[in-house]
Amino acid sequence: MKYTIVSGSTRINSQSIKVSKYVKYILEDKLGETVYLLNLAQANLKFWDESFWNKNIEFDPNWTLAKKELEESDAIIIVAPEWNGMIPPALKNFFHLAVKGEIKNKPGLIISVSSGPNGVYPITELRLNTYKNSFFCYIPHHVIIRYVGTVLNDLKVSENDDDKIIRERIEDSLKVLVEYARAFTSIRNSDAVKNFSFPFGM
Numbered sequence: 001m002k003y004t005i006v007s008g009s010t011r012i013n014s015q016s017i018k019v020s021k022y023v024k025y026i027l028e029d030k031l032g033e034t035v036y037l038l039n040l041a042q043a044n045l046k047f048w049d050e051s052f053w054n055k056n057i058e059f060d061p062n063w064t065l066a067k068k069e070l071e072e073s074d075a076i077i078i079v080a081p082e083w084n085g086m087i088p089p090a091l092k093n094f095f096h097l098a099v100k101g102e103i104k105n106k107p108g109l110i111i112s113v114s115s116g117p118n119g120v121y122p123i124t125e126l127r128l129n130t131y132k133n134s135f136f137c138y139i140p141h142h143v144i145i146r147y148v149g150t151v152l153n154d155l156k157v158s159e160n161d162d163d164k165i166i167r168e169r170i171e172d173s174l175k176v177l178v179e180y181a182r183a184f185t186s187i188r189n190s191d192a193v194k195n196f197s198f199p200f201g202m
């Protein structure tokens, strides 16, 4: 199966991309899955404007590339840093773009990232606001990585007990996501889902 990891920070050398690369390593090397990493610090995705609704022009070639990878994916991992108690603007923008079926009825795992003792706000914001028109399906499991600077600094070697536990938590959560990804293929193929006629509410 194929997985997309969205690294939600636009900072170069962010902690989110460090975490995303670790998730990619576990999915590929330990679980044998295929991964596309969408790094919002490099993808240079255009911010939403009204040309998004114009069917006669390409909205953004960078989005066209990402969109294809997302369409091919069976599940999505959102790595979301906490910025001012929110997700970053580029990650919010991603959810304004991914409303044309790219992540529809696909399971999602949230991994939030904080340099301090925080990290809850990205989870609540994503779960509350980003699923309606995307039809993205967050699984109940999520991971909060607090004091992110002290963990996951080496792909294979853990530095301390917290580092060891967070690695176990990430791997266990990914194994659960793999099961959801398998099960959701039959949901997407069902007549009830295919024939649903209210794509934007009533």
Ligand SMILES: Cc1cc2nc3c(=O)[nH]c(=O)nc-3n(C[C@H](O)[C@H](O)[C@H](O)COP(=O)(O)O)c2cc1C
Binding pocket: 009, 010, 011, 013, 014, 015, 016, 017, 081, 082, 083, 084, 085, 086, 113, 114, 115, 116, 117, 118, 119, 148
């Ligand atoms: C603009 C900005 C605002 C931030 N606000 C918060 C915050 O509200 N809570 C928090 O725990 N960390 C905050 N941080 C620190 C991030 O948690 C820290 O940068 C962490 O490494 C995750 O972000 P990154 O992936 O961009 O590195 C903020 C960072 C930035 C750049």
